[in-house]
Amino acid sequence: MSLPFMDIFKEWAHDYDGAVSGENPEYKDVFVNYDFMLQQASQEAFGHTIEFGPGTGNLTHKLMQRGLKVTPVEPSEDMLKIGEAKTGLSFVTGDFLNFDVQDYDTIISSFAFHHLTDEEKHSALKMYYNALPTGGKVVILDTMFNSMEEKQGMIDYYTALGFTNLVDDLNREYYPYKSTMQSISKKVGFKYQSTQMNRFAHLQVLTKQPFKRPMDLIGDTPMVELTTFPLNTGNRLFVKLESYNLGGSVKDRLGMHMVESALARGDIKTGTIVDATAGNTGIGLALAALKHHLTLRVYVPEKFSQEKQDIMRALGAEVINTPTEGGMIQAREAAMAFAQSTGAYFTNQFESLDNPASYQSLIQEIETEVDRVDMIVAGAGSGGTFSALSEYFTDAHRVVVEPEGSILNGGASGSHRTEGIGVEQWPVYLKRENIDAIETISDIDAFTKVSELAQKEGLLVGSSSGAALMAALNQQKQFTHQNIVVIFPDAAERYLSKGIFNIEGE
């Protein structure tokens, strides 16, 4: 550490406590809310805490009050004596870059980190990153400037007031810019957060986060607001972009949950799982099979998109086509027959209660993302997504979406171009009392909305999303001042071979 500062510590030691409590008018603005700032900083600490530059021990005292194990590391003999007397702890001699303490969870410092040059700050943070465990934190409470202009403005202001000590201090020490701290922290690997505490001080919290693994990218999808479609007064349209899941659809949640629940129950005996799917469930199941070293066989009616079938194969699934005319019902029968003859585990998305139970994470995310859900709109293929949402958001207007040729609104089962939604028989877990409206959307309307979403919002979604949007736009006409949440299950790219941007069809 830059040793020329040691002499300053000698002078400072005896009036430091006076300065922080506002007795020195020049430093009054620096230490506004000093006690509160220390309190906030101390609350960020956990576990074994190293405090660098504890000075006269004010923050140390707060950390001890929280019952933490604290090791104070202080370079100044004079400060150290006062701090030791105040806290009853013995301080270790050392500084930010020279210390010998092992196994700590938090590194904390108040009003001292600026003694390091930016280069030294970088070395120090790199060293801390390597030494901290995952989840470990660096907590820095110190003066920092939002910009070069802000710093110069403050120097001019305090020069005009005649605060020469403070101005010398601002010119001499290495108070960083926020952008510098952000970029050093990021380079080193920390997640960086900062909160401005007064005119000078910022509380910065740097967290060592584990790198995510690909399988962690299921859930936590973005919720965005659409503003380019005409809405009744005060209505707001929020869409959940499920294509951001690892396998590209809402069904990743389903695949992972059905497999993990079955594993937890001990239901998977042979190491093979099987189901019938339009494709997205198969992709979710394939990811779960990879994660848990299982083998997957899926039965897919021929008509469904080649892209989804290719993706399932790429992820290691065995894909068996069943005739288009037999629909999902025939694919299901084939899957069931395979399970019965081989002992493979049939995940049974169309009947298993594990299906609706898969969407707890989706519900929780919506709850935190949108204040008040007045209307919820989702398509039904297996019916799992809508069943889960409608069971939970009971105060909302619950709209289930199907294509023409699906049987929810009555009528016979028939063909449609809209993929992923549409039911041939009433889903066992779908409760009629949880449906406030059924919207039956034509292929042409669904595909028109897909094209409009691309052109107006830059959103490339599948046809079941287009149908869901059409349904939401129809339903919202009856209401004002509603928060409308719509589920967009997947993206357009997996339907390019099906002419998804060709509205009239082939």
Ligand SMILES: Cc1ncc(COP(=O)(O)O)c(C=O)c1O
């Ligand atoms: C593209 C797409 N949209 C919507 C759904 C419907 O979801 P659920 O089966 O939960 O009703 C699916 C299901 O396969 C799908 O693939």
